[in-house]
Amino acid sequence: MNEEKTFRVEKVDGVETPPRARVDESATEKLERKKDYLEGFLSQMPQTEDPVAPGGALYESVVAALREIFDPEIPVNIYDLGLIYGVDVSPDAQVTITMTLTTPHCPVAESMPAEVELRASSVPGVRDAEVNLVWDPPWDPSKMSDEARLELGML
DSSP states (O other): OOOOOOOOOOOOOOOOOOOOOOOOOOOHHHHHHHHHHHHHHHHHOOOOOOTTTTTTTHHHHHHHHHOOOBBBSSSSBBTTTOOHHHHEEEETTEEEEOOOOOOOOOTTTTHHHHHHHHHHTTSTTOOOOEEEEEESOOOOGGGSOOHHHHTOOOO
16 A cells, blocks of 8 residues: 655756736826726715615605604614614605504604604605504614614613
C-alpha cells in the first residue's frame, strides 16, 4: 500500500515578470467616474407603479396621517403603537383601515375610530375612508414598533 511518488525538479534561471494592468485615466477622471456612479445609484428611489399599494404615494400619505394621531394615555402614535392592523387603499382611492384599541374599556373607544376616519379622509387624493374596529386579535405590547418601544423605554 505504500506508494512512492517521484517528483521531477528542474532548475529555472529566471521567470519573466508578467505585465501589469494599466488604465489610462488620471486620478481626477477616476474620481469623477466613481462620483457619477454613486450619485446615480444613491439618488434612485424605489419606484412603485401603483400609488395605492404599500410604498405608493397615497398609501404612504395615509400612513403619515395616522402617525399624527397619538394615544391619549401613551405618548406614542397609534400606528407605531400597533393599533393599526391594516390600511387598504382601493384603486378608486377608497381607504379602509382595520384597527383596534389597547382595551375595550379604553376611554377613547368612541372617539378614536372617528378621528382616524376623519384624518384618513382628509388626506389629499382620498375619496372616502372607513374604519373597522376589531378586537381579535387583541392588542398586546408585542405589536409595537421598535421606535415605540424605544420611546417607552422598553428596548
